[in-house]
Structures are given as C-alpha cells and as structure tokens.
Amino acid sequence: QVQLQESGPGLVKPSQTLSLTCTVSGGSISSGGYYWSWIRQHPGKGLEWIGYIYYSGSTYYNPSLKSRVTISVDTSKNQFSLKLSSVTAADTAVYYCARDRAANAFDIWGQGTMVTVSS
Amino acid sequence: EIVLTQSPGTLSLSPGERATLSCRASQSVSSSYLAWYQQKPGQAPRLLIYGASSRATGIPDRFSGSGSGTDFTLTISRLEPEDFAVYYCQQYGSSPYSFGQGTKLEIK
Numbered sequence: 001q002v003q004l005q006e007s008g009p010g011l012v013k014p015s016q017t018l019s020l021t022c023t024v025s026g027g028s029i030s031s032g033g034y035y036w037s038w039i040r041q042h043p044g045k046g047l048e049w050i051g052y053i054y055y056s057g058s059t060y061y062n063p064s065l066k067s068r069v070t071i072s073v074d075t076s077k078n079q080f081s082l083k084l085s086s087v088t089a090a091d092t093a094v095y096y097c098a099r100d101r102a103a104n105a106f107d108i109w110g111q112g113t114m115v116t117v118s119s
Numbered sequence: 120e121i122v123l124t125q126s127p128g129t130l131s132l133s134p135g136e137r138a139t140l141s142c143r144a145s146q147s148v149s150s151s152y153l154a155w156y157q158q159k160p161g162q163a164p165r166l167l168i169y170g171a172s173s174r175a176t177g178i179p180d181r182f183s184g185s186g187s188g189t190d191f192t193l194t195i196s197r198l199e200p201e202d203f204a205v206y207y208c209q210q211y212g213s214s215p216y217s218f219g220q221g222t223k224l225e226i227k
Contacts, residue, residue, distance in 0.1 A: 037216075047156075047164065047207055047218040062215040063120075096163055105154035105211055107175060109163035 002027040004097050004110035012091075012117050018084040022097030022110060023077075030055045030075045035100035038071060038082045040093040041112075048093075052100055053080055087117045121146055121210050125219035131227040138195040140222045142208035147188045149212030155184055155193045158221075159204045167206075168193060200226075 008020035022036070029036065038050040051061035053071045061069045070083040084091060094114050098106040122145040132138055142153070151171040156164035166175040168184035171191055181196040195202055203226050208219040 046220045047209070049216040049218065060214050064215070100211070103150070103152065103170060104173075104175075105152070105166055105169040105209065106156075106164075107166050107169075109165075112163050 002099065002108055004099065004108055006095060006097050006110045006113040008113060008115070010114060010116060012087055012115060013119050014088055014117055015086055018082070018087050018091060018115055018117070020082045020095055020097075020113065020115070021079050022081070023079050024099075025078070028075075029073065029078050029080065033102065035102065036071075036073070036080045037098045037100045037106065039096045039098055039106075041096070042090075042093045050082065050084075089117050091115070092117045120215055121148065121213055121217050123208055123210060123217055123219035125206075125208055125222045127222060128220075129223045129225060131225050132198055133227045134198050134200055136198050138193075138198055138202070138224060140193040140195075140206055140224075142186075142191040142193070142219050144189040144191075144210060148191075148210045151187050152210060152212030153184075153186070153191050154209045154211060155182075156207045156209065157202075157204050158207065164207060195224075198224075 003025045005023045012018045035052040037052040053059045068085045073080040094112040096112045097110045099108040101107045124143045126141045153171045155168040158164045172184045183194045205221045205223050207221050
C-alpha cells in the first residue's frame with residue numbers, strides 16, 4: 001500500500017525559502033504512470049494546487065506561484081521535494097503531497113504538514 | 120485557469136436524507152476530468168469520485184457523481200453520521216488544476 005509522508009521545518013522566517021520533502025513508501029516513484037503533486041491549504045480555507053513532477057523530472061507549476069516554486073525528484077531516495085522562495089505570511093498553510101494518477105485524480109495524499117511563516 | 124464554483128456554501132441536513140452538491144466550471148472541463156474529495160477536520164482530503172462519475176476504491180455506493188461540460192453534481196443518497204464534512208470538487212483536465220471553494224455539509 002503506497003503511503004506519502006511530508007517532512008520539513010514547521011517554522012520559516014519571512015523572505016527565506018520553504019523546503020519540504022515527501023517520502024513515498026510501499027511503491028516506487030519511478031514506476032511511471034503517476035505525477036507527484038504539492039497542494040496547500042491556508043488556515044480555514046480551500047485547496048490550492050502548487051505543481052507536479054514526473055519521475056523523469058518534468059514539471060508543471062501553477063502560474064500564480066511559478067516564479068517562486070521549484071519541485072524536484074530524487075528517485076534513489078523515493079522522494080520528491082518542494083522549494084518555495086521569498087516566503088511571506090501569506091504562505092502560511094498546511095502543505096500536502098499527493099499522487100496524481102492522471103485520469104484518476106489525486107488518489108493518495110500525505111497527512112499534511114503545517115508551515116508557519118513568522119519571524 | 121478554470122474557476123470552479125460550488126453551491127451551496129453550507130448544506131444542513133439530517134442523517135438519512137439525500138444530499139445534492141453542485142460544482143459549476145467557468146469553462147468546459149476536459150474529458151470530464153472532475154473529481155470530488157471529502158475532508159474532515161485535521162485530515163487530508165480523501166478522493167471520492169474521479170472522472171465525474173467513477174467511485175474511488177473503497178467508497179460506498181451511496182456516493183455518486185454525475186455531469187459533464189460545466190455542470191457537475193455529487194449526490195449522497197442517504198446520509199450517514201460520518202458523511203458530515205467539507206466537500207471539494209477539482210478539475211484536473213487543464214493545467215493549472217483548480218479546486219472549488221468547498222461545500223460544508225453539516226448536521227441539521
């Protein structure tokens with residue numbers, strides 16, 4: 001059974017870079033057929049898709065965040081990562097990673113990790 | 120970007136009743152790539168429906184999805200106590216993917 005687990009600092013200072021990692025267990029990130037996404041949810045608000053990566057390294061980012069986002073993959077560790085630069089308080093949110101099964105939508109999600117941007 | 124508008128914002132019903140949730144897209148959703156998720160407090164969203172009408176693995180048959188183009192519906196035929204939650208629709212046919220703002224289903 002495939003599981004996803006986010007990890008990273010829960011507190012980031014304004015103007016710094018937020019860095020999170022999603023570890024995939026129970027299956028290989030390189031098996032193909034899946035995209036690996038990051039989604040965030042501001043406190044008490046709805047969901048915002050950040051972007052995805054394929055195991056080959058190809059990416060697509062939400063234009064609203066594109067200038068600050070980098071998603072990368074490390075197939076040897078079965079992980080993919082999110083970097084969001086120049087953060088402000090508006091980036092405070094719960095960050096989720098999810099498996100995007102193309103036609104079958106986001107079928108597996110991590111539990112989410114809360115990131116607060118504050119000095 | 121496709122904007123999804125969900126209605127109503129809040130739906131108050133009793134267990135055993137039928138719930139009908141709506142999701143309207145600002146433009147046609149490609150290949151009916153429309154999904155529905157359920158989210159309970161403190162939990163990640165859970166996939167209920169994909170491809171507008173296909174139930175995800177393990178989802179009870181009281182949940183059903185319908186629609187195409189710009190208008191989609193999630194129906195819960197007989198509400199169970201565990202169904203009271205927030206529901207989101209999502210389109211994943213066109214990038215950037217987008218979510219609706221959510222419908223809160225609360226106990227009346």
